[in-house]
Amino acid sequence: MTERYDRHTLIPDWSQQALTDASAVIIGVGAVGSEVARLLAQAGVGRLLVCDPDSVAESNLSRGTGYGPDDVGRPKATVVADALQAREPKLAVTARVADFRHGVGLAELRSADLVLSCLDSVTDRIALASRCNLVEAGMLDAGTHPWGGEVRYHPTGGTCFACGVPAGERALSAWHVACADPPRLAGASAPVSALTAAWQATLAVRILFGLPVDAGAVRLDPLTGESRPVLLRRDPECPCHRRLDPDRITRAGLDTGATVADVLALVRPEEQPLVWQSVDPLGSTSLRAASPNATLADLGVPPGEILPVVRPPADVRYLELEKEALG
Ligand SMILES: [Zn+2]
Structure with a gap:
């Protein structure tokens, strides 16, 4: 056999x-x-x-x-x-x-x-x-x-x-x-x-x-x-090499069924949690522009996404959502 x-x-x-x-x-x-x-x-x-x-x-x-x-x-x-x-x-x-x-x-x-x-x-x-x-x-x-x-x-x-x-x-x-x-x-x-x-x-x-x-x-x-x-050469002018600082990523303990309000509860009033795609017809990427009751899935946020959180004037940290268990 x-x-x-x-x-x-x-x-x-x-x-x-x-x-x-x-x-x-x-x-x-x-x-x-x-x-x-x-x-x-x-x-x-x-x-x-x-x-x-x-x-x-x-x-x-x-x-x-x-x-x-x-x-x-x-x-x-x-x-x-x-x-x-x-x-x-x-x-x-x-x-x-x-x-x-x-x-x-x-x-x-x-x-x-x-x-x-x-x-x-x-x-x-x-x-x-x-x-x-x-x-x-x-x-x-x-x-x-x-x-x-x-x-x-x-x-x-x-x-x-x-x-x-x-x-x-x-x-x-x-x-x-x-x-x-x-x-x-x-x-x-x-x-x-x-x-x-x-x-x-x-x-x-x-x-x-x-x-x-x-x-x-x-x-x-x-x-x-x-x-x-x-042979491909690294283009020093290429704008696509931004990297998220792993030390600034924290696990949010949320999945995409969480609501905008759930995310806002994790950040300070002066912070702006963002998504990578716009959340309204005007192109805003701030979750503060979205309905508090909308789920992250409603907004097109995928499982395991990492959301930027901007702290004025120019600081940024990240919230990592739970991944879906594969298989
Ligand atoms: Zn590149």
Whole structure:
């Protein structure tokens, strides 16, 4: 009789236990993200959090993993999580049907062993890079073009995705709070998406094993039959490297079912507790501008979020919400 992971034991440097103990957050479960989720689950990663705001469309059925005709109209994150759970009963998988800014808290990014970006817009990638940098989380990004793909690894403290974007394109001052651009649609196919996802998943397991993985980008070019590393340089002008001081973070003992009034009870009258997204049509990010009875979930605050609390004139501390237990 053979065991499920018998062939893995023959791979140099493979540690099944390391994968069992590992957790990964996958942002975006479209063509690339659903495939990389399948590969990591099948490899034996123990805990996955998959996040996507979109529902399965007919045009998604030509790519991606886990979608079928009966899933059209259902949330991609839920469909993918259900498919993963069915094939990997021991996997602890959590689905978040939301934009990642509302779906995955900063503390959840921080505590994951790896954050995989499978997004389809530059703006979203920069926003995710900014959020990862806030809590020093590494980010492994993948994207496709019609006949190839690119995988970028950004360990903590080095380059981020935004460093490689021309300054003019990242001109918004606060990418981590910017709303998403509509993605620019480009040609995509199952073979190219799977190729890119497989490269991303291979690097992911090596990172989870603690094996050397070069920072920077790898371009996959099936037209020439080449994969080429591309060195990325840290841009000292990149505005996305703000970091939350861990010594200024306190656990709030609240979850997203808590109300604004519950948060206000934890701060002094002169303090302004903030969220990363606006809470009213005028764009205020102060919880004092929100209804006291509104829950944090009502305001789009994700589990495990870390909320800034500004103390005049220019001091800031942070409140960390409870994470949802994964799986
Ligand atoms: Zn950067």
